[in-house]
Amino acid sequence: MDHDSVANSTSTPASDPLGILQHIFGYDHFRAPQDEVINTLMNGGDALVLMPTGGGKSLCYQIPAMARPGVGIVISPLIALMQDQVDALKQLGVKAAYLNSTLNAETAFSVELALRNRELDLLYIAPERLTQWRMQALLQDCQIALFAIDEAHCVSQWGHDFRSDYLQLSLLAEQFPSIPRIALTATADQRTRQEIVERLHLSHARQFIAGFDRPNIQYRIVQKVNAQQQLLKFIRNEHPNDAGIVYCLSRKKTEAVAETLGKQGFKALPYHAGLPAATREHHQSRFLREEGVIIVATIAFGMGIDKPDVRFVAHLDIPKSIEAYYQETGRAGRDGQPATAWMAYGLQDVITLKQMMASSDADEQHKRVEQQKLEAMLGLCEITSCRRHALLHYFNESSEETCENCDTCIRPVDTWDGTEAARMALSCVYRTGQRFGVSHVVDVLLGKNTDKIRQFNHTELSTYGIGKALDSKQWRSVFRQLVARGYLISNIDSFGAIQLTEKSRPLLRGEQAIQLRKDVAEKPALRKRIVSHQPDSALWEALRKCRTTLAEQYGVPPFVIFADAVLMEMMETMPTTDAALLQISGIGENKLEKYGAAFKAVILAFATPENKQTKREQPSDTENETLALLKNELSVADIAIQRELSEGTILKHAATLIDQGLIALSQVVDIDENTQKAIQTALLEQQASDEPMRFRPVFEAMEEQFSYGILHCVYADMLPSVNLEPAVGDGKDM
Ligand SMILES: [Zn+2]
Secondary structure: OOHHHHHHOOOOOOOOHHHHHHHHHOOOOOOOOHHHHHHHHHOOOOEEEEOOOOOOOOHHHHHHHHHOOOEEEEEOOOHHHHHHHHHHHHHOOOOEEEEOOOOOHHHHHHHHHHHHOOOOOEEEEOHHHHOOHHHHHHHHOOOEEEEEEOOHHHHOOOOOOOOHHHHHHHHHHHHOOOOOEEEEEOOOOHHHHHHHHHHOOOOOOEEEEOOOOOOOEEEEEEEOOOHHHHHHHHHHHHOOOOEEEEEOOOHHHHHHHHHHHHHOOOEEEEEOOOOOHHHHHHHHHHHHHOOOEEEEEOOOOOOOOOOOOEEEEEEOOOOOOHHHHHHHHOOOOOOOOOEEEEEEEOHHHHHHHHHHHHOOOOOHHHHHHHHHHHHHHHHHHHOOOOHHHHHHHHOOOOOOOOOOOEHHHHOOOOEEEOHHHHHHHHHHHHHOOOOOOHHHHHHHHOOOOOHHHHHOOHHHOOOOOOOOOOOHHHHHHHHHHHHHOOOEEEEHHHOOEEEEOOOHHHHHOOOOOOEEEOOOOOOHHHOOOOOOOOOOOHHHHHHHHHHHHHHHHHOOOHHHHOOHHHHHHHHHHOOOOHHHHHOOOOOOHHHHHHHHHHHHHHHHHHOOOOOOOOOOOOOOHHHHHHHHHHHOOOOHHHHHHHHOOOHHHHHHHHHHHHHOOOOOHHHOOOOOHHHHHHHHHHHHHHHHOOOOOOOHHHHHHOOOOOOHHHHHHHHHHHOOOOOOOOOOOOOOOO
16 A cells, blocks of 8 residues: 555545435435444444445445544455455545555555554554554554444354454453444354454443345255256356356365366356465456456355455355355345356265265264254255245245245245155165165166166065166155155265165154155256346446556555446436536545546436436437337337337437427336335425435335336426436536
8 A cells, every 4th residue: 555645545524424324425325224333333332243245334334434533444355355355445545554564664654654644544454463462552643533443253262263363352341442343244154243242342332233135136046956967057158248156065076077178268267275276366467447347256255355246156065054055145136136046966076065964084073963954955955945035934034935035936836745755765765774875776666777776686575677667867866855854864984885764764654744856957047137227238348448557547446446236227217417426326425536537428428318407399210210110009018029129228319309299108117106105205305305216216115116217207207397317427416
């Protein structure tokens, strides 16, 4: 970092939390429970915040650090991330810096000087540095706004991210008793939470536990047939230009998959602990800084990656627990935009993982816990009801029975009475002596004539050929479900032979029935709620290009310039003035100053005459064409198809025509009276607020059921003689 840019940063235009949120970060309002957390810290209290990734955790400490006198000290173990976090804050005009082992002595000194001179609002620091005697002395001389302990679960010896440095952080409570402290984590585990409270002396802290639902993530688990081909198809159909992460179990596999994807024209890079550090760093940095890079990784990748626009996470191997699945899939869609968590899973995965666990050297209690966690994960794979509901239930969170955004909700799974098939399967395992793998047992059930069957005289068995009603794929599905549910185990000491368990007895005896999942082939049409978030248009590409150019210029990842959601709102509202840009969520004053001109230029170049705010007495040619078709009673959708324009454009024409009194609202949109009244009320409410007229709050108030185009039409109908988009053009208020 350079010291000059710290000293030259602009001063805060607002000092209350809401003012900072609006002017610097460019958001309208806080999301729960951000405001309550911030109030607690503003009033000098301590807080423990448990929030899923993407929930807006960092604002909880960044804003009070800026609003309170003094500097906020942020302790984070993620050294690789600090620079990005500080760069992002600097882009907003916040006086932020970091201190960790990657800085040379000179730079570190200049940061310390800035700290001493009270020039910083936020200082990010690695835990080992904080506990140094020298740093302690320095901090004693400073005015401190708060301490934020990020990734607080690292203090837990139970968890896999344990950092011994974190244990030392208890000294903060002792040495700075009057300074508010906030500990933050995304880990759900009750036991971990308890450890954080104890070890960091936070028993009196207010706890804020936000929900774990990530509604924008679509969960899908498919049956593995040819995993790599399935993956390829999935990416090609649904995320061809997107950034994503593919998780595999082995290092070798990550390289093979990255190569396959690369050959198909994707920017795919492997990442695992066996690669040289420089290669890993290079791949990670390309993932962060370029658009559309796919990382194919072992679980070594992820911790410390804070990329908001990852559009998909794919698993080619099943994670070992629901916690791991939640954490890994949670890296998708942190910006709140639609994202997919896709996994291919099959019989061999179950067998491999179960064997790995059985043969681990962990103590018995640990093994049992791991085994239970795996069972729960397998249960999630085999479930026939809503996956999100099951996932949240696992974290003790109640939710709707169906979410409409997971594969089982979108395409309900059929079950079948598998009692008879299961009995045949179990019986055949028993008759063949519990000495063989699944393939051989299936061959016996199907009455095949293989060397192995002849060698062991298995043609003589009563179960030989009794299973011809099913094919081998169906049998493997039966076995997978029996293993997943614990009716069969794969014994590693007998070379993976399938054996009966205690649980299988009642089923075998016919005392118990079993419902099995009917496996379905994956169809690409699963994108029910995944509305194409990247509109296939030249404007979208131009906006992305503008963002990339600015990102290179400022040396930051593209998402630090603007999130995808901001670009999408630009496409919706086509802002061409500063006032209009500021109305977009995520654009604050500093970003407006830095990037506003560049984006305005792009939008202006694309603004067709009807998008521009020129009040016309006469409709344009294109509007006249739409008018003629509307009068011929064609629907907006049909006109859009016929004219090869978007429905949004046709609705824009219609709004102008309604405004000019050339056509009635009822000739354009088919909405009933009550709906129209509801929209009108929302529009009037918004208009009555002090702000200039904005359609986004109305869009949200109507639960996103009506497009902006429809809202514009209703609005034009209400106020027949006003401009349509006051925010665009001359910026005149209504
Ligand atoms: Zn669901």
